Amino acid sequence: MKNNLLAFALILGSLLVNGSKAQTAAADNKPSQSITFHSIPKGPAVYGVFQGRTPGREIVAQLQLPATANDDKLKWSLTLYRHPHTLHPTTYSLSVVGAGDIVQQEGSAYRQKLYEGKWTIITGMPSNPAAQVYRLELGRPAAYFYLLKGDENVLFMVDENKKYRVGNEFFSYTLNRVELVPGNK
Amino acid sequence: MTIDVSFYPGWLPHGNLPEMKAMNQRKFVFTASLLLFIVAAACSQAKEPGGSSVTGVFVASTPCSQGTRPLPGIPAGAGCELITWHLTLYGDGSGKTPSTYILHCVYGLPKQGTPGFIGGGEKLDMEGKWTISKGVPSNPGATVYQLTDNKTNKTMSFLKLSDDLLHLLDSHQRLLIGTAAWSYTLNRVGRKYTGNK
Numbered sequence: 001m002k003n004n005l006l007a008f009a010l011i012l013g014s015l016l017v018n019g020s021k022a023q024t025a026a027a028d029n030k031p032s033q034s035i036t037f038h039s040i041p042k043g044p045a046v047y048g049v050f051q052g053r054t055p056g057r058e059i060v061a062q063l064q065l066p067a068t069a070n071d072d073k074l075k076w077s078l079t080l081y082r083h084p085h086t087l088h089p090t091t092y093s094l095s096v097v098g099a100g101d102i103v104q105q106e107g108s109a110y111r112q113k114l115y116e117g118k119w120t121i122i123t124g125m126p127s128n129p130a131a132q133v134y135r136l137e138l139g140r141p142a143a144y145f146y147l148l149k150g151d152e153n154v155l156f157m158v159d160e161n162k163k164y165r166v167g168n169e170f171f172s173y174t175l176n177r178v179e180l181v182p183g184n185k
Numbered sequence: 186m187t188i189d190v191s192f193y194p195g196w197l198p199h200g201n202l203p204e205m206k207a208m209n210q211r212k213f214v215f216t217a218s219l220l221l222f223i224v225a226a227a228c229s230q231a232k233e234p235g236g237s238s239v240t241g242v243f244v245a246s247t248p249c250s251q252g253t254r255p256l257p258g259i260p261a262g263a264g265c266e267l268i269t270w271h272l273t274l275y276g277d278g279s280g281k282t283p284s285t286y287i288l289h290c291v292y293g294l295p296k297q298g299t300p301g302f303i304g305g306g307e308k309l310d311m312e313g314k315w316t317i318s319k320g321v322p323s324n325p326g327a328t329v330y331q332l333t334d335n336k337t338n339k340t341m342s343f344l345k346l347s348d349d350l351l352h353l354l355d356s357h358q359r360l361l362i363g364t365a366a367w368s369y370t371l372n373r374v375g376r377k378y379t380g381n382k
Contacts, residue, residue: 032365170300
């Protein structure tokens with residue numbers, strides 16, 4: 001009888017123990033390096049650089065950019081600055097490659113739109129009244145671009161009504177903090 | 186269901202001790218084997234029997250974190266920079282209670298200028314059960330989907346951002362950080378973005 005109970009307990013115990021975690025260890029979850037051939041913003045006023053690739057079609061409409069024949073994706077690079085002492089948001093610079101003005105380079109051309117302006121942090125979106133949302137002024141009256149703060153390293157693009165945007169099998173509407181490193185020219 | 190296994194050695198005259206010990210050992214082995222068989226049979230059912238419905242299908246192209254990988258079955262030394270995901274979540278008849286999932290992935294090195302992989306990539310399939318839990322360290326009210334792999338018994342966690350978006354978490358339940366090229370957000374298939382609606 002005792003042996004039966006022991007056998008049962010051993011089997012039950014092996015089932016009840018939580019499965020070990022499969023996902024990336026926290027120590028390996030860190031910003032990746034991103035090569036740039038531009039000057040790298042540095043100093044305590046730089047809050048962070050966030051990059052990502054998103055689907056193009058719907059967001060081009062939000063930004064009032066001309067639709068292009070090849071608008072399957074956009075490449076984003078957002079630099080957020082803040083006051084070095086108060087840590088309050090100050091200005092941003094945003095590069096969107098894949099839409100906007102034509103830029104000629106040796107042997108090829110691409111489209112790019114550059115934005116600069118002020119940014120602030122507001123609270124609340126329809127699905128989450130406590131959400132922290134970064135609001136970027138686009139330079140037109142009452143025209144803003146919104147990003148939901150996932151955490152210090154991950155931002156989610158939301159639309160004009162602060163609703164989530166849904167990506168596709170190739171790209172999401174997510175920007176990730178990166179560490180810029182100089183490329184070899 | 187209850188199982189009652191009993192032996193009655195009372196007919197043995199004067200209780201022959203060596204034979205009783207041998208019988209007890211056989212009893213132990215039989216009981217353990219029976220229990221193992223029952224458990225194995227239960228665990229082998231990855232798919233819900235008839236009556237289950239698809240709760241959602243989510244797709245993504247994500248990076249492949251260096252060091253520990255986002256998925257079990259990807260060797261640490263494998264050439265992996267990109268993973269494509271096709272995740273189907275099943276629920277009960279109404280789809281509200283989680284039951285099982287099937288995950289089809291391809292991983293490998295991306296083929297420049299295409300959404301594909303060099304050499305076609307390596308396939309990785311997983312299936313098992315999924316559950317819903319509450320809370321991550323940064324948000325006690327967050328909804329987390331936990332998927333357990335039948336083969337390895339390892340779990341993966343996703344933060345539910347919305348009905349249409351899931352985001353992969355690390356071992357400390359923090360959002361996985363993507364790269365300049367790809368992110369760890371999974372997107373629902375079939376629910377078209379409706380903008381202002």
